[in-house]
Amino acid sequence: MLQKVNRLAKKKDFDRVLRFGQGIILKDLGLKISKNDLPMTRFGFIVSNKIAKRANKRNKLKRRLRDIIRLKIKEKRLKNGLDAVVIARQGILDRTYLELKEELEFGLNKLKILN
RNA sequence: CGGGGUAAGCAGAUGGUCGCUCCGAUAUCCAUCGGAGAGGAAAGUCCGGACACUUAUCACUGCCUAGCAGUGAGUAGUAGUGGGUAACGCCCACCCGUAUUCUCGAGCGAUUGAGGACGAGGACCAGUACCACAGAGACUAUACUAGUCCCGAUGCAAAUCGGGAUGAAACGUGAAAAGUGAAAAGAUGUUUCAAAAAAUUUGUCUUUACUGACUAGUCAAGACAAAUUAUUGCAAGCUACUUUUCUCAGCUCCCAGUGAUGGGAUGUUUGUGGCAAACUCUACUUGGUGCAACUCCAUUCAAACGGAGGCUUGAGCCUCGAUGCAAAUCAAGGCCUAGAUAGAUGACCAUCACCCUCCGCUGAAGCUUCGGGCGACAAGUUAGAAACGACUUGUCCUCCAUAGCUUUAGCGAAGGAGGACAGAAUCCGGCUUACGCUUACCUCGAUUU
RNA sequence: GGCCUGGUAGCCAAGUGGUAAGGCGGGAGUCUGCAAAACUCCUAUGCGCCGGUUCAAUUCCGACCCAGGCCU
Numbered sequence: 001m002l003q004k005v006n007r008l009a010k011k012k013d014f015d016r017v018l019r020f021g022q023g024i025i026l027k028d029l030g031l032k033i034s035k036n037d038l039p040m041t042r043f044g045f046i047v048s049n050k051i052a053k054r055a056n057k058r059n060k061l062k063r064r065l066r067d068i069i070r071l072k073i074k075e076k077r078l079k080n081g082l083d084a085v086v087i088a089r090q091g092i093l094d095r096t097y098l099e100l101k102e103e104l105e106f107g108l109n110k111l112k113i114l115n
Numbered sequence: 116c117g118g119g120g121u122a123a124g125c126a127g128a129u130g131g132u133c134g135c136u137c138c139g140a141u142a143u144c145c146a147u148c149g150g151a152g153a154g155g156a157a158a159g160u161c162c163g164g165a166c167a168c169u170u171a172u173c174a175c176u177g178c179c180u181a182g183c184a185g186u187g188a189g190u191a192g193u194a195g196u197g198g199g200u201a202a203c204g205c206c207c208a209c210c211c212g213u214a215u216u217c218u219c220g221a222g223c224g225a226u227u228g229a230g231g232a233c234g235a236g237g238a239c240c241a242g243u244a245c246c247a248c249a250g251a252g253a254c255u256a257u258a259c260u261a262g263u264c265c266c267g268a269u270g271c272a273a274a275u276c277g278g279g280a281u282g283a284a285a286c287g288u289g290a291a292a293a294g295u296g297a298a299a300a301g302a303u304g305u306u307u308c309a310a311a312a313a314a315u316u317u318g319u320c321u322u323u324a325c326u327g328a329c330u331a332g333u334c335a336a337g338a339c340a341a342a343u344u345a346u347u348g349c350a351a352g353c354u355a356c357u358u359u360u361c362u363c364a365g366c367u368c369c370c371a372g373u374g375a376u377g378g379g380a381u382g383u384u385u386g387u388g389g390c391a392a393a394c395u396c397u398a399c400u401u402g403g404u405g406c407a408a409c410u411c412c413a414u415u416c417a418a419a420c421g422g423a424g425g426c427u428u429g430a431g432c433c434u435c436g437a438u439g440c441a442a443a444u445c446a447a448g449g450c451c452u453a454g455a456u457a458g459a460u461g462a463c464c465a466u467c468a469c470c471c472u473c474c475g476c477u478g479a480a481g482c483u484u485c486g487g488g489c490g491a492c493a494a495g496u497u498a499g500a501a502a503c504g505a506c507u508u509g510u511c512c513u514c515c516a517u518a519g520c521u522u523u524a525g526c527g528a529a530g531g532a533g534g535a536c537a538g539a540a541u542c543c544g545g546c547u548u549a550c551g552c553u554u555a556c557c558u559c560g561a562u563u564u
Numbered sequence: 565g566g567c568c569u570g571g572u573a574g575c576c577a578a579g580u581g582g583u584a585a586g587g588c589g590g591g592a593g594u595c596u597g598c599a600a601a602a603c604u605c606c607u608a609u610g611c612g613c614c615g616g617u618u619c620a621a622u623u624c625c626g627a628c629c630c631a632g633g634c635c636u
Contacts, residue, residue: 002135009457012420044457055158056538059458067462070134097463 008044017085030087031107047088079113
């Protein structure tokens, strides 16, 4: 789990990122980022009802995605002052942990927010 | 071996790296240490409560006005009886039915005892609606028509119109046919059968006469056959109706039971289908909205956004005892056991155990099959009158052998893959649905002995 | 989290205790030099799924599945 300061929680923040952020769409993921004027980076995750009907499957996917981001923050490889939203797309349920990690790293690299 | 049901239990463990939430202590803003951290269904949201706001669909009454209570109507719901509960559509026990019996037992038997399964199981003598098609008739049962008779009107008459009476059968139709099923007697009608003899109609044949003639038509007579009508009954079948007896339901009385109900008696007094998961009636319950309820703080003219509370000590859990057939209740002692909020309780890796499933190797049995050999039978050829023999083809049995499938046993450190349903969101009691494994019992099916 | 609607043929849909209208679509034909339009005929395993009540269920009742909407 992320630390509280690294969580994107408020609906206003989500709306701001989704409306004004710049994004990229991959095969199983969507990514959007936007600047905030804070000293840290905050992440939010969206897994809709369409991805999986059962709540435990959605929660497991979010836990895996969060853990990937958590390790990145721990290694201090992310730039500060950003808000990001990770959006799951259909078909993502069949991916393994390593496949998710590669795809997410590829997306972060494209957006040039890695140090 | 497989399926189903009921009851009980479990919901992998250990280690490593990196993490999350709450509480407490130290500490004082960074952290450290310790403790705790999903379910039997947390799910579906189908019922019921707690809790909060709202006086709330109407009218009336009382207390006495701050609100509370009651009655009636309305709305919605439940439905054998009794009990349990905060409450329920839930649970327990019993009754009745399915049932002239599903299982087991006793008995020669009639019968009887015990157990299991299933049942949304009040009332169609309060009223209303519906019961398609078929059928005379689907609840005021047997109508309507043809036909016959009478009367009246019109008309010379024939006839027409109107009214009244009479008017066959109840086979059958249908999911259901007039309280229920059975028996006996009487009796009516009908059908069949038998007898005797007659009439009518139709058909065929023959003969006569006529039509100019005819193998055509008509008339008459005769013979045969069939059908219909009428008569008789010593027959048989069905049967309207009547009577009697028993049965079923109901009424009255007695006994047992809190009660549903059961047992018995009395009598001939009562007896109109189905449907209420149709309206309805009866009895009982029932205001509405829902924690995104609601309260507070801050901001504001007022709100909204925001924060905090509500929020986890509760119809709580464990042990023992008492009461009760049971559901459950009571008493004593002990315990504190999630509280997140884009939503924690984990992510990744390794090892071990477990049993199960699938794949794997070997053996056995059975079945099918490509091929080959011995034999038996049939057909054909040699073959001529016939036969043996020989050859060819087909079928069958057995053996060898190839491949496949099924079952079963063993081996698996020679291995691989997989591990159910599913995530608290105010809390609780139920129901329903999803689902892996173990144990016990019951039940169904298949195979083997 | 809570509340509420709906599911009928390929599509849009009506309907009600007695075996299911209509339109669009699809096919064939008439008409035309050929088309379109028009007309005629035909077509379809259709009432989400399971169980119950009933003689009979798409309809009534219960459970389940799916789709959509509202409260913030």
